[in-house]
Amino acid sequence: MNIDLTDTTSGRINAALVRARRAMGSPAVGMVLTLVIVTDEGSHYDALKAASDASKEHPSRILVVVRRPGRSPRDRATARLDAEVRVGGETGTGETVLLRLHGELANHAHSVVLPLLLPDAPVVLWWPADPPEYPSKDPLGALAQRRITDAAETEDPVAALRGRAAAYAPGDTDLAWTRVTLWRSVLAAALDQKQTRVTRAVVEGEEYNPSSELLALWLADRLGVPVERVLSGGPGITAVRLATDEGDICLDRGDGSLATLSVPGQPDRSVALHRRSTAELIAEELRRLDPDETYARAVRFGLDRLVRGQVAEVEAAEAAQAEAARAPGGEQAPAQVVVHPDSERMARATAARLITVIADAQTARGRAHVALTGGRNGNALLAALAQAPGRDAVDWSRVDLWWGDERFLPDGDPDRNHTQAREALLDALALDPSRVHPMPASDGPHGDDVDAAAEAYAAELAAAADGGSGDGGPGGGPGGAVPAFDVLLLGLGPDTHVASLFPGHPAAKETGRTVVGVRQAPKPPPTRISLTLPAIRAAREVWLLAAGEDKAGAAAGALAAGDPARTPAAGARGRERTLWILDEKAAALLSESARG
């Protein structure tokens, strides 16, 4: 039975429900909960359909709240409640009330809903999209034992998960979490059955997929091992791999709905992991109304603690481009990792190591080319070098100093890497000024034309390659256009950037030039000059410096090797040596084998 009420009240709606139930001859006693859906005019039909299907398993009173505050001041001044009451029929044994709150009333939904709640029955609130920032503090949310959101229905699902974590209160849940129930139960069963130690996990799923993130967070929290989040073409989650002492447990759905579960020592078996409808997800959520502690732990585990991996299926073009960017003719040396107890000892030890390499280069070739980096770790190394007892083993007048990148600011600006390097070390050394090659400043001869400034630096490098070191040929970058740096230093960004090559930024994919201008860099200041990966790879040795837990995910992700366009640090390799210099905190997520 359907009853339409215009300009009505909650009391009249309740009376209409009683009349309709009497007419249907079915008491309200069979209903077990009130499901309140807060949505908009355009989406209420789909949400109501899903809820009605879900409530077949849980006879419910469904209240759909559509706020219509109105556009004009006159509209907004009015306060009117319209309702469509439906009992029986397609709602099954439940009943639904579609509530349209016009004008000022749209700001008082809870006062309309409260009198309509089933007495002495739990309340579930569902925002199909656009939930409040703090669901439990929302006036309607405060009425509910269960508050359902959906991170997949947001502009930035990963940011939405961060918001869910910050706002979490017992009773909160999210359909992105509900979507991983089947994956979790299959993996938990496989782990319970195969009592073996898991050393690492990988979750593969399409980019910006919140369920992939939550599955990875759940595994990281449950297993206490590094969990790598790797991007794939999807749809949704495509595979989970658990590395164990006996081989990988792998649950792979690919792009279908039938997954294959592989457990070492057992025959593969197929598992149904179909992508469930919203109605199925809501039905699952209505089954249990106690706070979901497992969700609480997973969503609050910390997205930054996941290891960020690469695209599982790197496009052929990108892979070919990465291959083309390798140093001409030179194989890239395998990465070595050295881990120091803390950042102070890391800086001191690396200063001693650098002195040795520079002195050896001068013995072998009469001079040394060193490329410096900016950032905390780069400057800490220079400060340690200034204090190093062996500092004078180097003839600093025969050292050519270059930069891997520079902030494009006026000369002498405190934020320039050159300024910071002078303060940390250079002003204390007997350097030959003609051998100190800072990158151009924004108040130099090229003004604020960062591209012209980059080209000028590329020319300076090429001149040093041809006339200077005598070995800028085969060891140089594209066409021998840079000196063969004896050591090129790089700091590591938490997003795996090196120099000013940021993930997904065109500069990280550059293969034709040695130096580029960088605009809109995610790390301030936004305009920079940077060597490109081919120029970096011209170095004999590339040393990557990272200290602190905020670098753990980046270090593990980059060392897992992958597409340099998305993980620039993975493309920073030396011709003779690639050395990762970490402190324990930055090494925390490395696998035992990666620690060297």
Ligand SMILES: O=C(O)[C@H](O)[C@@H](O)[C@H](O)[C@H](O)COP(=O)(O)O
């Ligand atoms: O100009 C810069 O900012 C650096 O060259 C940059 O690449 C830096 O090395 C990394 O962002 C790591 O910086 P921290 O060592 O400070 O973390």
